[in-house]
Amino acid sequence: MDPRAETPQTGTNPHPGKQLSRRASLIGGVLAVLALAGTGWLAWHLTHPSPEAGSTTAGAAGPGGAAGRRGPPATTVGVATAERASIPVVLEALGTVTPQATVKVRPQVSGVMEKVLFKEGQMVKAGDLLATIDPRQFEMALMQASGQRQRDEAQLDSARVTLQRFKTLLEQDSIARQEVDTQAALVKQLEGTVVIDKASEGTARLNLGYTRVVAPISGRVGLRTVDVGNVVSSSDANGIALITQVSPIDVVFSIPQDQAGELQQSAGGSAAMKVTALDRTRSTTLDTGMFASLDNQVDTQTGTVKAKARFANSKLALFPSQFVNVQLLVKTIDNAVVVPVTALRHGSTGDYVYVVNTAERTVSLRPVQRGQATVDKIVIASGLQPGERVITEGADRLKDGAKVILPGDQPGGGGAGLAGRRQRPGGSASAPAAGASSPAAADAPAADASSPRRRRTSQADGS
Numbered sequence: 001m002d003p004r005a006e007t008p009q010t011g012t013n014p015h016p017g018k019q020l021s022r023r024a025s026l027i028g029g030v031l032a033v034l035a036l037a038g039t040g041w042l043a044w045h046l047t048h049p050s051p052e053a054g055s056t057t058a059g060a061a062g063p064g065g066a067a068g069r070r071g072p073p074a075t076t077v078g079v080a081t082a083e084r085a086s087i088p089v090v091l092e093a094l095g096t097v098t099p100q101a102t103v104k105v106r107p108q109v110s111g112v113m114e115k116v117l118f119k120e121g122q123m124v125k126a127g128d129l130l131a132t133i134d135p136r137q138f139e140m141a142l143m144q145a146s147g148q149r150q151r152d153e154a155q156l157d158s159a160r161v162t163l164q165r166f167k168t169l170l171e172q173d174s175i176a177r178q179e180v181d182t183q184a185a186l187v188k189q190l191e192g193t194v195v196i197d198k199a200s201e202g203t204a205r206l207n208l209g210y211t212r213v214v215a216p217i218s219g220r221v222g223l224r225t226v227d228v229g230n231v232v233s234s235s236d237a238n239g240i241a242l243i244t245q246v247s248p249i250d251v252v253f254s255i256p257q258d259q260a261g262e263l264q265q266s267a268g269g270s271a272a273m274k275v276t277a278l279d280r281t282r283s284t285t286l287d288t289g290m291f292a293s294l295d296n297q298v299d300t301q302t303g304t305v306k307a308k309a310r311f312a313n314s315k316l317a318l319f320p321s322q323f324v325n326v327q328l329l330v331k332t333i334d335n336a337v338v339v340p341v342t343a344l345r346h347g348s349t350g351d352y353v354y355v356v357n358t359a360e361r362t363v364s365l366r367p368v369q370r371g372q373a374t375v376d377k378i379v380i381a382s383g384l385q386p387g388e389r390v391i392t393e394g395a396d397r398l399k400d401g402a403k404v405i406l407p408g409d410q411p412g413g414g415g416a417g418l419a420g421r422r423q424r425p426g427g428s429a430s431a432p433a434a435g436a437s438s439p440a441a442a443d444a445p446a447a448d449a450s451s452p453r454r455r456r457t458s459q460a461d462g463s
Helices: 016-047 056-061 066-070 136-171 177-210 257-267 439-462
Strands: 078-081 083-099 102-105 111-116 129-133 212-214 219-221 241-244 249-256 274-278 285-294 304-311 323-340 345-347 350-357 362-367 369-373 377-382 389-393
Touching: 083 304, 083 369, 083 377, 136 177, 177 212, 249 257, 249 323, 257 285, 257 304, 257 323, 274 304, 304 323, 323 369, 323 389, 350 369
Parallel strands: none
Antiparallel strands: 078 389, 083 249, 083 323, 102 241, 111 129, 129 212, 219 241, 249 304, 274 285, 274 323, 285 304, 323 377, 345 350, 350 362, 350 389, 369 377
16 A cells, blocks of 8 residues: 555645634624624614704703703693683583473364464464354353343342332331332342343353454464364363464573582672573574573482573574573683693692793793683683793693793704704704714825825835
8 A cells, every 4th residue: 555645645624624614603703793783883873863863952952962862852842821811600501492381272162163363383472363163152142141131130120119119118007017028038039140140141251252262372383283164172182273482482401509509699699690502513502591590409310400591582593392502601700810721730739730931941840720611711720920831732741840842943943052063954953973074074084095195106206
């Protein structure tokens, strides 16, 4: 065997696979470290925005913007000014339109309907003729009662003459006293008969008048239930017509029992309380009236007290049994300090507002006591003065002493840390980004790179 075959050649790698594996591991480790470093830099860059990103706090912090990056950013808010105004105290409720009188017109006598003189839905006045019943039988009854009365009156006159004669004969002692007393009793009997006859005649005349059916009240006539030729009587359930008084008209509504005392005191004053009736959508005012009365007891099932308001209803906008929204003006608070409802905040220690310090662009938490409120305004009873500005929007992100951006302020404007920065077209200040070079700085590396070339050119010329 040749000894050279067993001796490895000089300069060859006896294990090429192992050397290649170590090189690949080294390259993979370097790539992994670079990937981790890049991920960490990206996370830091996202969580620590630079002053050039438009942070107004950084711009207001001073040179370098380091304090702005550590503090919380300013919050854009909406503000309003506390002012003095008169606030109406309005009580709202759901009411039902109730007519003052509703009459079902029924005939007082039985007979055949002869005429119907009204139209359905017609406005009538008290005393207007609505219908007539055949009066002939009642005219006959009146004639009979009148004849009976006249006959009995004639008998009474004869008895009185006879009594006067008997009294004259008694004075002459020509007749017994018994006959005189009997004649006097007959006169009294006939006088009673005449009174009965007069009553019968009055009843007959009254029944004859009932054949003319008239309106007992003024109002609107409903749908009629009888026609000409029908036999009607006083026992008819539906009657002839239904009349509802619509002007004036009442609205009955309920108020909470806790407000009954205040309402009763206000009702006892000299000024009448104004009541407004609105439609179902609260967009249209149907009519305006005055508070009328308050019930004398509380409904134990609902805990409310019924009240009544009266309306002229000249335009006939209120309809009986209609549901309306009622607004009762209880009183008016004059010269009250008011702010928008959105400015009042509620905390564990009570109500408060954020008051703006305009010069420093900061807010301070101010405890207040609330009063009456309307749809968009609320009375501040104490803790706030007229002219002070309060936060109305964005207060959820604030705390005592926080910085704010008021409406009209330019983001990042007015800070000392923005000196020397360029103004972007959008109005925000901008500075050169970290690591970005200015034109002068960009020319410096180019000059440094050209210096070795000039030196090599000089050495070549000297050689």
